[in-house]
Amino acid sequence: MINSRKFGAGALLAFAAVLGSAGIAQAAPLADGVYAMDGGDGISEVTVSTQCGAYGCVRVVSSNVGWVSQATESDGLWSFHYSRPDGQLCPDRTLAPVTVHYTVNPDTMSGVMSADSNGDCPGGVINQTPFKFHKVR
Template sequence: MKLVTTRIVAAVAAMTAVAAGVAAPALADPPLINGTYSGGDVLNLWTIATTCAPTGCTGTVSSNQGWSVPATLVGGLWNFRITKPDGAICDDGSYAPAYISLALDPATLAGTITTDSNYDCPGGTLTSAPFQLHQVS
């Protein structure tokens, strides 16, 4: 009986060693961004708070200019959209919201800002430009 128990223990140990050797590598921690940031203009600061759960990564970007928007991690980039109600006056005299979409690389803090030349008015052209954030605190 002792010989059978020893063989079972040895077999279990061998299987455990094989399983550990072929186990998938651990996933890297999600790229969180938390703190206060500036784009070079110390008068306009963003406070970013992010977190990740099994259902995905989300956060909030708040500005000292009075706005706060949700952020989501998509394709390794933090994405958020700033909406300014009545941010544009259209050719017909009506008001339309101004939308500014941003995508930010959490590793480099480099990003892309995309706007429509007419905001939400008809006939605009989408343009994208790079931007760089710097952590203040």
């Protein structure tokens, strides 16, 4: 069996070298590992892993509280998101669905977490919280 991670990494490096020679800026990789969030609840951890298959590799971010997301890169930043059916406490004390977006600078491991009630809270609610990831293992 071919080690698809090594093959995928080699193909990615070759592709990055071609793009680099064309003058296109690339984001630093979001390194595999387990991270805790400074500025968060102190309990949540996320695991970043590279998963490779027949069509290439993807970055997957999974949380110890149950959500999983694919990370995408744009303009030098990594982003991922997840949704919860009852994750937003509205001003009227009801719960609404929420979509949580993370944007991370891979060089500093800092970013912004945005929670959007998608208009389900009266008046709509968007919360933004700066954070910093630190590697646990």
